[in-house]
Amino acid sequence: QVQLVEAGGGLVRPGGLLRISCAGGDGTVSNYVLQWGRRTALKGEEWFALISPGVDTTRYAEDVKGWFTISRDNTKKTLFHQISRLRLEDTVMYFCATPGAPPAGQGTQVVVSS
Secondary structure (H helix, E strand, C coil): CCCEEECCCCECCCCCEEEEEEEEEECCCHHCEEEEEEEEECEEEEEEEECCCCCCCCEEEEHHHCEEEEEEEHCCCCEEEEEECCHCCCCCCCCECCCCCCCCCCCCEECCCC
């Protein structure tokens, strides 16, 4: 299992923008397919964005297209997740992992509140 550590969550206001990160070890971010997911009390864990290595092909769940952006910086060994126009329902725990694997880190909590 790859090592990944999420960071960057916190308290943000509705309508704002937030970028959270997922730091990996050598080669992890640049060589693996990686995805972002979220955990809620109602739906449990669900994956919503994926990025492939090399050409950086991305895929999104329908309900987040145009809203969430997944990206990576191989030189920083970091995966990113940007949320625009934050809503109250974006208050969840976010985590990253390779497809088919459980969350590798502890996740990072985002709280959207005015």
